[in-house]
Amino acid sequence: MDTRELMKKATMFHGHICPGIAIGVLVAKYALEHGFEHSPDEELVAVVETDNCSVDALQALLGTTYGKGNLIHKDYGKSNYNIYSRKSKKGVRLALKKTILEKKKLSRDEKIQKLLGLEPENVFEIRDIEYDPPRMAQIEESVLCNICGELTMDSRMMNYQGKIMCIPCYKEFKK
Numbered sequence: 001m002d003t004r005e006l007m008k009k010a011t012m013f014h015g016h017i018c019p020g021i022a023i024g025v026l027v028a029k030y031a032l033e034h035g036f037e038h039s040p041d042e043e044l045v046a047v048v049e050t051d052n053c054s055v056d057a058l059q060a061l062l063g064t065t066y067g068k069g070n071l072i073h074k075d076y077g078k079s080n081y082n083i084y085s086r087k088s089k090k091g092v093r094l095a096l097k098k099t100i101l102e103k104k105k106l107s108r109d110e111k112i113q114k115l116l117g118l119e120p121e122n123v124f125e126i127r128d129i130e131y132d133p134p135r136m137a138q139i140e141e142s143v144l145c146n147i148c149g150e151l152t153m154d155s156r157m158m159n160y161q162g163k164i165m166c167i168p169c170y171k172e173f174k175k
């Protein structure tokens with residue numbers, strides 16, 4: 001699979017070219033070459049431990065998207081990517097190697113070019129992980145907030161002083 005072709009597609013989605021998107025491209029490339037096919041529905045699930053630019057490459061190339069609920073962000077601030085396939089019941093984890101970030105002297109463009117010339121195996125610690133993905137996204141009923149009247153997912157409603165209210169209203173009320 002051609003890294004630069006993948007890079008083009010990911011950059012189109014992301015909006016600009018950057019080292020982050022190049023890292024995400026390499027994650028996606030590894031997944032696509034190891035039996036994790038692009039996911040029109042929720043066949044794949046990506047659990048990412050960062051919210052930086054790289055995640056957009058997964059959205060563009062793997063079809064693991066925020067809107068479908070098969071992109072889960074854990075706010076750990078780590079460049080770790082866990083990908084599960086509901087089809088093959090497999091999981092893989094890619095963790096960015098320290099050495100890649102050490103060469104601080106490289107310019108932004110040099111970093112991008114360097115990354116694009118590498119294989120995922122050079123950039124990440126890669127290992128198979130137990131198949132243990134988060135559950136499928138649930139379709140849930142929305143109800144009206146007693147205070148602001150806006151439609152709100154039932155599971156996000158707070159019950160406070162006998163009123164059913166949304167989280168922002170609850171925060172206002174408690175002040």
Ligand SMILES: [Zn+2]
Pocket residue numbers: 014016017018020021053
């Ligand atoms: Zn970026």
Ligand SMILES: [Zn+2]
Pocket residue numbers: 145146147148149150165166167168169170
């Ligand atoms: Zn409200």
